[in-house]
Amino acid sequence: MTRAAKVGWSRIALIVGSVLLLEVLCRTKIINPLTMIPPSAMAVKLYEILASGQMTNDIIQTFSTVAIAFVFSVTVGLGIGALVHALPRVRRALDPLLASYYSIPFFVFYPLLIALFGLNTIPLIAIGVVFATAAMVISTLNGLDRVPRVLVKTAKIYRMSPLSTVMLLTLPSAAPYLFTGLKLALAYAFIGIIAGEFILSGGGLGFSIAYAYQNFDNDTMYALMMFVLVVVTVMNAILHMWEQRLLKRRARA
Amino acid sequence: MMRDGASGSAPATTDQDRRGAHAVLRGVTRVYPGAMAVHALGPVDLDIGHGEFLAVVGPSGCGKSTLLDVLAGLNPPTDGTITFEGNPVHGTVPDGVGVVFQEDASFPWLTVHDNVAFGLRRAGVDAAEIERRVTYAIGFMGLKDFTKAYPAQLSGGMRQRVCIARTLVMQPRLILLDEPFGALDQQTRLLMGDELLRLWRETNATVMLITHALDEAAMLSDRVGVMSARPGRFIDVLTTGWPRERDSRIVADSAFGTLTGKLWSLLRGESLKAIGSREGLTQRADT
Numbered sequence: 001m002t003r004a005a006k007v008g009w010s011r012i013a014l015i016v017g018s019v020l021l022l023e024v025l026c027r028t029k030i031i032n033p034l035t036m037i038p039p040s041a042m043a044v045k046l047y048e049i050l051a052s053g054q055m056t057n058d059i060i061q062t063f064s065t066v067a068i069a070f071v072f073s074v075t076v077g078l079g080i081g082a083l084v085h086a087l088p089r090v091r092r093a094l095d096p097l098l099a100s101y102y103s104i105p106f107f108v109f110y111p112l113l114i115a116l117f118g119l120n121t122i123p124l125i126a127i128g129v130v131f132a133t134a135a136m137v138i139s140t141l142n143g144l145d146r147v148p149r150v151l152v153k154t155a156k157i158y159r160m161s162p163l164s165t166v167m168l169l170t171l172p173s174a175a176p177y178l179f180t181g182l183k184l185a186l187a188y189a190f191i192g193i194i195a196g197e198f199i200l201s202g203g204g205l206g207f208s209i210a211y212a213y214q215n216f217d218n219d220t221m222y223a224l225m226m227f228v229l230v231v232v233t234v235m236n237a238i239l240h241m242w243e244q245r246l247l248k249r250r251a252r253a
Numbered sequence: 254m255m256r257d258g259a260s261g262s263a264p265a266t267t268d269q270d271r272r273g274a275h276a277v278l279r280g281v282t283r284v285y286p287g288a289m290a291v292h293a294l295g296p297v298d299l300d301i302g303h304g305e306f307l308a309v310v311g312p313s314g315c316g317k318s319t320l321l322d323v324l325a326g327l328n329p330p331t332d333g334t335i336t337f338e339g340n341p342v343h344g345t346v347p348d349g350v351g352v353v354f355q356e357d358a359s360f361p362w363l364t365v366h367d368n369v370a371f372g373l374r375r376a377g378v379d380a381a382e383i384e385r386r387v388t389y390a391i392g393f394m395g396l397k398d399f400t401k402a403y404p405a406q407l408s409g410g411m412r413q414r415v416c417i418a419r420t421l422v423m424q425p426r427l428i429l430l431d432e433p434f435g436a437l438d439q440q441t442r443l444l445m446g447d448e449l450l451r452l453w454r455e456t457n458a459t460v461m462l463i464t465h466a467l468d469e470a471a472m473l474s475d476r477v478g479v480m481s482a483r484p485g486r487f488i489d490v491l492t493t494g495w496p497r498e499r500d501s502r503i504v505a506d507s508a509f510g511t512l513t514g515k516l517w518s519l520l521r522g523e524s525l526k527a528i529g530s531r532e533g534l535t536q537r538a539d540t
Binding site for chain 1: 325326346361362372
C-alpha cells in the first residue's frame with residue numbers, strides 16, 4: 001500500500017470509527033435519546049424524508065440558491081481579482097481590507113437585505129455572494145501574483161493578443177490558486193445561505209432544520225443535518241479529487 | 254565590427270556588412286524610466302552577420318538581457334534603431350525571431366509534446382505539419398522518451414531542452430538565448446552547449462547567446478562581444494576563429510585557454526566596477 005493510500009484509509013477509519021462510537025453512545029443511552037438520536041436512526045429518517053418527497057422543494061431551493069451565489073461569486077471574484085491585480089495602487093489600498101474581510105460578521109446585514117429585497121431568495125443569494133466573493137478575489141490575486149514574468153515574455157514572442165495570453169497562459173498558470181478559490185467560494189456560499197435560511201426564510205434546508213428544532217422534531221432535524229453534512233463532504237471530495245488530478249501533473253516527480 | 258557607440262561616428266562598412274548583416278543595431282540605448290531612471294544600456298552599435306554565432310559577455314547587471322530584450326522586440330529601445338532582415342524592430346517581436354530565456358518558461362500544464370507544439374498551433378499550421386516538426390524537434394533535443402511527460406517530471410536541463418525545442422519548431426532565423434544554461438550544472442552546460450552548436454549548424458540560423466560564463470562564450474561562438482559595466486557598451490569584440498564543426502572538446506585546446514584569459518583580462522576591471530557599484534548601493538540602502 002502506498003503512503004497516500006495508507007493516509008486515505010486511516011482518514012476513512014477515523015470517520016467510520018467516530019460514527020460507530022456515536023452510535024454506541026446513543027444506543028447505550030450514555031447520550032440522552034432526547035438530546036441526540038443514533039446515526040443509524042438519522043439515516044433511516046433521512047431515507048424516509050427523501051423518499052416521501054416532502055423536502056424536495058426545500059432541497060431544490062437551497063441548492064439552486066447556492067449554485068447561483070457560487071457562479072456569481074466566482075465570476076465577479078475573478079473579474080475583481082484581475083482588475084485589482086492590474087491596478088497596483090488600488091491593490092495597495094485594498095490589501096489590508098481584504099485581509100480583514102472575514103472578521104466582519106456579515107449576518108448583521110441580513111435583516112437589512114430582507115428589508116431591501118423582501119423575504120425571498122435574493123437576500124440569501126446576496127449573503128452567499130458577499131461571503132464567497134472575497135475568497136475568490138484573494139485566490140485570484142494570489143494566483144496572478146505567481147504567474148512567472150517569463151510567461152508574459154513568451155506570450156509576446158508568440159505575438160499573442162491580451163485575450164489569448166489570459167486564456168492560454170495566465171489562467172492555466174494560475175489554475176491551482178483559482179481552484180482553491182472555487183473550493184472556498186463553494187464552502188462560503190453554502191455556509192452563508194444555510195445560515196441565512198436558518199435565521200429567517202420561508203423555505204430551504206436551513207429553514208427546515210430550524211423549523212424541526214423549534215417543533216422538537218429531533219428525528220427530522222438530525223436527518224437533515226446529516227444530509228447537509230454528507231452533501232457538502234461529497235462535493236468537497238469531488239473538487240478535491242479533481243484538484244489532485246490537476247496538481248499531480250505539476251508536482252515534482 | 255563593433256564600435257564603442259560613444260564615438261558617434263558613422264559605421265564603416267565591414268566584412269559582416271558585405272556578407273549581409275542579419276540584424277543591425279545603431280546607437281541603441283535603453284533607459285528604464287521612473288523617479289530613479291536607470292540608464293541600462295548603450296549606446297550600442299552592433300552588426301550580427303547571417304548565420305553567425307555571437308556570444309555576449311559582460312559583468313552582472315551590465316544590460317546584457319536588456320540588449321536581448323530590445324533586439325528581440327520585447328521592449329522598445331529608448332533611442333537608436335534596430336533592424337532585422339532590413340525591417341525595423343521596435344517593441345514587437347518580428348517573425349523569424351526565437352528567444353530562449355534563463356528562467357524555465359515551459360508550460361507546466363502541458364505535456365512536452367504540447368509545449369513544443371504550442372507556437373505552431375497558435376500560428377495555425379496544419380496538424381500534419383505540426384506533428385512532423387514537433388516529432389523532429391523532440392527527437393533533435395533528445396526528448397523522444399518524454400513526449401507525454403509534464404515539465405515537472407523533468408530535470409532543469411530537460412525542461413530547458415523543451416524550451417529550445419519549442420523555439421526550434423518555429424524555424425527561427427535569429428535565435429536569441431538569454432543565459433539559457435545559467436541554472437544548470439557545469440557538465441550539463443557543456444553538453445547543452447554541444448546541442449546548441451548542433452542546432453546552429455543544422456538550422457543555419459543566426460545565434461546570439463547572452464552569457465556570464467566566459468568559457469561558454471569562448472567555446473561556442475564565432476565572435477565574443479565584451480560589454481562594459483552599466484550602462485553596457487561593447488568594449489571589444491574578439492573573433493574566436495573556430496571551425497564551424499566544433500564541440501565542447503575545444504576546451505582542451507590551448508587557444509581556448511588563451512581566449513578565455515583574454516576575455517577575463519578585458520572584463521576584470523568592468524566586473525570590479527559592477528561589484529563596487531552594487532556594494533555602494535547596499536551601503537546607501539543600509540544608512
